[in-house]
Amino acid sequence: MSFEIKLEQFSGPLQLLLELIEGEKLPITEVSLARVTEGFLKHMDAHDVPPEELADFLVVATKLLLIKSRAILPQLQLDDEDDGTKLADQLRMYKQFVDASHAIESLYLSEKIMFPREKTVLVKTREFLPPSEVSPGVLQEAFQSLLKRLEPFFALKRASLARVVSVQERMTQLRDAIVERSHLVFRDMVGGAASKVDVVVSFLALLELMKQRIVKAVQGETFNDIVITKATE
Known part of the structure; x- marks a missing residue:
């Protein structure tokens, strides 16, 4: 009403x-x-x-x-x-x-409720499926060949890390040697170097000590010996 x-x-x-x-x-x-x-x-x-x-x-x-x-x-x-x-x-x-x-x-x-189910999305996972004619032995050889090609990159990283550590050690050795002796010839210091890398590391250590004004280096003429002495204040 x-x-x-x-x-x-x-x-x-x-x-x-x-x-x-x-x-x-x-x-x-x-x-x-x-x-x-x-x-x-x-x-x-x-x-x-x-x-x-x-x-x-x-x-x-x-x-x-x-x-x-x-x-x-x-x-x-x-x-x-x-x-x-x-x-x-x-x-x-x-x-x-x-x-x-x-x-x-x-x-x-x-009681007549019906809801459509959402479409199921199938996510395809990526997987490696080699051809049927490829045997496990062939795959092993291929992976070994790949690892050998990558060895120089890993070796380069290890060598770089070793040089960083060696520079610090060589700086300590050079500093201690200058304290014990009045002077030091660079050629004598690297005379027993095992490789060219050791020579380069020793030279980098010398440059860093010179930068810190802990030592000084004198070379009379080109290709003459480099004489290292303690830096004077």
Whole structure:
């Protein structure tokens, strides 16, 4: 049963009351909004009011309240597209949610719910599949050949690390030798070198000590012996 208003000035649907007031056929000041609200509350107590009817009532009641506020307080500035319209939009959205919830409830109670399963994505893992004519022995030879080709790269890293350590050790040896002796000839120091790398390491150690002003080196002429002595302050 739909709600109808019963006032001294009007009797009928609430929407019709709003249309009469907006058309200035019925003064809003003669309508008691409190009685309108009270009547709707009694209607709710007596009947099972659906959510959409409640939403419609709130929309109309909000508009009536705004119209009466303008009539009673003309100095109050209220935009025609203000809170009343926003509330109406929110109530309509609320009604949509209510309708959707009822639809979902009906589906659930019908026990005819079917959801399609998502397509399973098969991830192909990469794997090495040699030709059937390739034997394990051939694969072994291929891998051994590859490892031999990589040996120089690993050897280079080990040699670089060894040279770094040797430079530090050779700097210590050279510093100790200068403390014990007044001077040292570079050719004598590298006379027992096992390889060219040792000679280069010794020369780098000498340059680093010269940079730190721990020793100084003098060479009279090109290709003459390099004489190393303790640096003077």
